[in-house]
Amino acid sequence: xxxxxxxxxxxxxxxxxxxxxxxxxxxxxxxxxxxxxxxxxxxxxxxxxxxxxxxxxxxxxxxxxxxxxxxxxxxxxxxxxxxxxxxxxxxxxxxxxxxxxxxxxxxxxxxxxxxxx
Numbered sequence: 001x002x003x004x005x006x007x008x009x010x011x012x013x014x015x016x017x018x019x020x021x022x023x024x025x026x027x028x029x030x031x032x033x034x035x036x037x038x039x040x041x042x043x044x045x046x047x048x049x050x051x052x053x054x055x056x057x058x059x060x061x062x063x064x065x066x067x068x069x070x071x072x073x074x075x076x077x078x079x080x081x082x083x084x085x086x087x088x089x090x091x092x093x094x095x096x097x098x099x100x101x102x103x104x105x106x107x108x109x110x111x112x113x114x115x116x117x
Contacts, residue, residue: 005065006091006102011075011084012043012056019057022078026061031071033105036060064106065090 009032013019016037023035038058045052063071068088075086091099 004103006099007063007088009061010087011059016057030106031067031074032061032063033102034062062102064103067106
C-alpha cells in the first residue's frame with residue numbers, strides 16, 4: 001500500500017459561480033479538505049490549432065493521494081470544459097498538523113479533526 005501524501009490540485013473554471021459550486025461539492029463529498037477560489041486570471045493557450053484567451057477562475061484544491069482518482073473523476077464529471085486542466089502536485093513539506101488535517105478531512109467522517117485551516 002502506498003503512503004498517503006497531500007496533493008495540491010490545480011484547475012480553472014470559466015466563472016465564479018461554477019468555481020464556487022465545484023469547490024463546495026468537492027469539500028462536501030470529502031474529496032477535498034479545502035479549496036481556495038482565487039481571483040480571475042487571464043489565460044493564453046493553444047486550442048484546436050488556434051491561440052485563445054480567456055478569463056478564468058483558478059482553484060487550489062488540497063486533498064490526499066488516496067482521494068485523487070475520485071477527485072479527478074468528480075472534476076471531469078462536473079467541469080464545463082471539454083478538456084479541463086487537472087494537475088496534481090505532491091506536497092513535499094508542510095506543517096505536520098495541517099497535513100494530518102487534510103488526510104483526516106478527506107478520510108472517513110469519524111477521522112475528521114477540527115483543526116483550523
